Amino acid sequence: MKKTTLIHVIVMVVSVAIASYLANTLLKDQLEIAKSRNELSATPLGGFNKFASDVQWMFFVNYCGKAGSVTKDNKDEIYKRLNKILRNDPDFVKAYKIGAMMLSVKAPIKSIEILTRGTNNPNLKSQWEIPYLAGFVLLHHVDDAKWEAYVDEYNKKIEDEKGTPKLSRSRIAQAEKMYKLAVQRGKPASYSAVASLLRSRAMRMAKRKDIVNEQHAYLYVLYDIWKESQTENMDGGIEGASSLTGPIDFEKRILSAAQEAKASAPDNKKILATVKNVTAQVLSHQHLCPNCLSKYNAGDKFCSSCGTEVMVFGACEKCGAIMKGKHCSKCGHVNKK
Amino acid sequence: MNEIMAIAGGTWSRILRMRVIYFLILCVLILIGSAYRYDVLSLGMHKMLMIDVSMLLNTIAAILVAISITFEIPKELREGVASTLLSKPLGRTQYLVGKLVGISIAGLVITGLIMIGFCLVFGSFFDRVGITMVQGHLLVMASVIPMSAIAVFFSVFVPESLSAIITALVIWFTHSTISISKVKILYGGIIPDLNLFNLKAEAAYEYGGIGWVYILLVAIWGIAYSVFATSLASLIFGSKDLK
Numbered sequence: 299m300k301k302t303t304l305i306h307v308i309v310m311v312v313s314v315a316i317a318s319y320l321a322n323t324l325l326k327d328q329l330e331i332a333k334s335r336n337e338l339s340a341t342p343l344g345g346f347n348k349f350a351s352d353v354q355w356m357f358f359v360n361y362c363g364k365a366g367s368v369t370k371d372n373k374d375e376i377y378k379r380l381n382k383i384l385r386n387d388p389d390f391v392k393a394y395k396i397g398a399m400m401l402s403v404k405a406p407i408k409s410i411e412i413l414t415r416g417t418n419n420p421n422l423k424s425q426w427e428i429p430y431l432a433g434f435v436l437l438h439h440v441d442d443a444k445w446e447a448y449v450d451e452y453n454k455k456i457e458d459e460k461g462t463p464k465l466s467r468s469r470i471a472q473a474e475k476m477y478k479l480a481v482q483r484g485k486p487a488s489y490s491a492v493a494s495l496l497r498s499r500a501m502r503m504a505k506r507k508d509i510v511n512e513q514h515a516y517l518y519v520l521y522d523i524w525k526e527s528q529t530e531n532m533d534g535g536i537e538g539a540s541s542l543t544g545p546i547d548f549e550k551r552i553l554s555a556a557q558e559a560k561a562s563a564p565d566n567k568k569i570l571a572t573v574k575n576v577t578a579q580v581l582s583h584q585h586l587c588p589n590c591l592s593k594y595n596a597g598d599k600f601c602s603s604c605g606t607e608v609m610v611f612g613a614c615e616k617c618g619a620i621m622k623g624k625h626c627s628k629c630g631h632v633n634k635k
Numbered sequence: 636m637n638e639i640m641a642i643a644g645g646t647w648s649r650i651l652r653m654r655v656i657y658f659l660i661l662c663v664l665i666l667i668g669s670a671y672r673y674d675v676l677s678l679g680m681h682k683m684l685m686i687d688v689s690m691l692l693n694t695i696a697a698i699l700v701a702i703s704i705t706f707e708i709p710k711e712l713r714e715g716v717a718s719t720l721l722s723k724p725l726g727r728t729q730y731l732v733g734k735l736v737g738i739s740i741a742g743l744v745i746t747g748l749i750m751i752g753f754c755l756v757f758g759s760f761f762d763r764v765g766i767t768m769v770q771g772h773l774l775v776m777a778s779v780i781p782m783s784a785i786a787v788f789f790s791v792f793v794p795e796s797l798s799a800i801i802t803a804l805v806i807w808f809t810h811s812t813i814s815i816s817k818v819k820i821l822y823g824g825i826i827p828d829l830n831l832f833n834l835k836a837e838a839a840y841e842y843g844g845i846g847w848v849y850i851l852l853v854a855i856w857g858i859a860y861s862v863f864a865t866s867l868a869s870l871i872f873g874s875k876d877l878k
Contacts, residue, residue, distance in 0.1 A: 306728075306870045313863040314824040320856040321823020324831050327849050332837050345694070345810035345833035349687045356676050389840055392680065421842060 333420040339385035351387030358383060358393075362400065373404040380412060389421045394428050398435070406439035407448050417479060418462060426484035430491050433476035436469055437498060445469045474498040496520065513559040514569050517576065520552045524580050552580055557591045585611055596620050638726070639733040646737025650703070651744060660745065663692045664752040671760050682761055686768055686839040689753040693746050693775045698806055700742035701782035702799050704734060708787070709795040728869040735780075735787050735865055742779030750776065770845040771838025777854040778832035782806055784861035785827065788868040791875065827860050 329335055343350050358379045365372050380397040384390060394416035401409040413432035416422055436445070449465045449472075456462045466472040477495035481487040500516035509515045556573050563569050577586060585594055587601035587608055594601055596612025597620045613619065614626035615633050625632055650656065670685035677684055750772040754764045785805055789798045809829045822828060831853050834845055 302728075302873070303870065306866045306873075310863050310866045310870075313859050313866065317827075317856055317859040317863060318822065318824030320852060320859060321828050321831065324849065324852055324856060325823070325828070327846075327852075328831060328834070331842075331845055331849065332834060340811075342808055342811040344807040345830060345835065346691055348836040348839060349691045352677070352680065352684050352687050355678075355680065356673065359676060359678055387836060389836065392678065396678070421840070 334388040337385070337388035337415070337419065339382075343386070347386040351383050351390060354379065354383045354386065355390070355393060358397075368400050368404045370404060373401060373408075377401060377405060377408045377412075384412065384415065388415070388419055391416070391422065391425055391428070394422075395431060398431060402431075402435045402439050406435050407444060409435050410440065410448075411452075414465070417476065424483060424485075426480040426488060426491055429476040429483070430480035430488070430494065433473040433480065433494060433498065436473040436476065437494075437501075440469055442469055445472075468502070470498060470502045474502055496523070508568065510566050510568050511559075511562055513555070513562040514566075514572065517552070517555040517559040517569075517572055520548075520555050521572065521576050521580065524548070524552065549581065549584075552576060553584070553586075553591065553593075556581075560591060585609075638729045639736060642730060642733025643737035643740065646707070646734055647741040647744070650700075650738070650741040656745060659696075660748050660752065663696065663749055664756055666692060667753055668756045668760070683839055685757060685760070686771075687835065689749070689757070690771055690775060690835040690838070693749045693753070693772060694778070696749055697742055697746050697775055697779045697782060698803065700738060700745055701779060701786045701806070702802050704738045704783060704786045705790040705793075705798040705802050706795065707738075708734060708790040709798070727872045728866075731787055731791070731865055731869050731872060735783055735861065738783045738786070739780045739861075742783060743776055746772070746776040746779060765841045767838045767841045767844055770847075770850060771835055773850055774832045774834055774838075774845070774853065777850065777857055778829060780854075781827055781829065781857040781860045781864070784864035784868075785809075788864045791868045791872040823856070823860075824863070827864075831856060 338347055358376075361379065362376065365376075368376060376397070380393060380401075383393050383397075387393070394412060398409040398412045398416075401412070410432055413428055413435065416425070416428040417432060422428060446467055446469075449467050453464045456464065466475060474495065477491055477498050480491035481495050484491055496516065496519050499519045500512055503509055503519060504512045504515040506515075509518060556576050559569050560573050573591070577591070585608070586592065587594055587604060587606055589606035590601065590604040592601055592603040594608050597610065597618070598608060599610055600606065601608050612621050614621055614629060614631050616631040617626060617629045619626055619628040621627075621633065667685060667689045670688045671681055673684055674681040750769070753772065754769065757768070758764050786798075786802045789802045789805070793801055806829060809827045810833060811830065823831070837845060
């Protein structure tokens with residue numbers, strides 16, 4: 299072998315070894331940077347997948363504009379186009395939201411499928427709206443039979459995929475999971491997500507034997523959260539119970555829930571027991587009518603909503619004037635209690 | 636070394652003296668800027684579109700610069716340019732290395748100008764240019780080197796009429812070599828993975844930075860692969876009979 303040829307061969311062997319080693323190391327680094335790379339379409343587009351997705355998106359917008367509305371005839375075409383866009387750009391948040399909501403009425407299962415993919419995307423962990431919309435579509439547009447059939451098929455398909463969470467067979471439980479994710483991802487948690495989580499939890503709890511109806515279940519859920527936030531117990535319950543009481547006017551909500559629960563079944567012992575616990579522990583600092591739970595003001599002798607006699611507070615024992623301080627401003631009397 | 640730099644200097648200065656290059660760069664920048672007008676059609680995604688268009692056009696410019704060598708080498712061999720050098724020992728290697736260096740420098744300058752132009756255009760329409768966008772463009776710039784090496788490789792043994800097409804096809808498909816990543820020595824070593832330079836989506840979305848170490852290592856990979864491809868091309872070229 300000539301000297302020059304030998305030099306060439308040695309240089310080739312050394313350079314290919316270095317290149318090969320670097321390429322294998324860099325591939326792992328690249329997958330850490332590009333977390334959703336595995337979701338990309340296998341079609342060789344010369345690395346221009348994102349641009350292709352942009353062009354497909356504009357065609358999609360144009361198509362939907364011409365179509366006017368989603369119908370039985372065009373829902374499959376809309377889904378197909380949306381799928382292509384998301385296969386080329388799995389991080390396209392707008393496509394998930396707008397596209398999935400477009401399909402939510404005529405093709406709700408396909409809408410859920412798209413939103414679930416968005417929810418599981420590791421790059422979109424800060425997007426609370428995607429799981430929130432999934433929960434919304436599940437509760438409002440999907441029926442149990444179709445959902446169960448879809449879940450069985452889906453869970454079978456992802457059996458070998460590690461890291462992909464399975465779907466719950468119960469539609470309400472799955473919606474609750476989605477809302478829970480929405481609450482966890484929103485920093486701070488959004489009002490809509492929190493309210494929806496509480497409602498879905500109540501819907502699930504309504505099936506328990508010790509729960510009378512949905513109003514009772516909702517009150518029970520709020521009471522549970524209040525108890526968790528007091529004891530700072532995060533185990534087994536919704537993580538960060540205080541993050542749920544923050545975004546919503548919690549006291550107002552639990553009072554309203556207690557009123558609704560009592561109104562739904564005024565003589566039911568279970569409901570009355572729950573209402574009693576709530577008023578004694580959560581709303582102990584408020585003055586509430588024992589009948590309809592409406593607030594009443596200082597000096598009132600009867601409830602202005604239902605006329606029930608109430609325990610007077612904040613009034614002078616001698617002349618009945620409203621107390622503004624320690625001494626009555628009308629007669630100077632100091633209340634004993 | 637002097638011969639290599641002389642050939643490189645001749646190559647890049649000839650390319651960069653062509654006024655049509657700057658006209659094309661201007662056209663690229665106008666296209667990038669025109670993406671701003673797609674706000675209605677894209678439902679507010681015009682900012683992302685502008686970034687993607689800039690990466691696309693910069694990559695195409697890099698590919699075109701690399702492919703230009705597939706016309707230049709056969710033309711010079713036909714005209715007998717550098718025949719003195721080619722007859723010397725290692726002369727053919729020096730010739731190919733000089734061409735690679737020259738075209739790489741020209742490619743880096745052209746893609747660099749597009750990157751700077753993009754930053755100015757984007758900055759004038761929107762608030763600021765993110766560092767990850769710049770990193771995405773730097774990766775495109777770095778990809779000029781291995782693409783030029785691929786072009787040099789094919790230009791030494793594939794007929795002139797086909798070498799540009801084959802080079803373009805190879806560059807296109809080597810952006811999708813992840814399917815053979817399990818074959819360690821083959822992947823990224825013998826068959827290049829130009830997809831390592833492709834973090835366009837991540838640059839556009841600004842997830843949290845690409846990492847300067849990654850960019851540096853990818854550039855080193857590009858150089859290592861170029862050395863391999865050029866050595867192989869030189870071996871083939873050395874055994875070829877020039878008429």
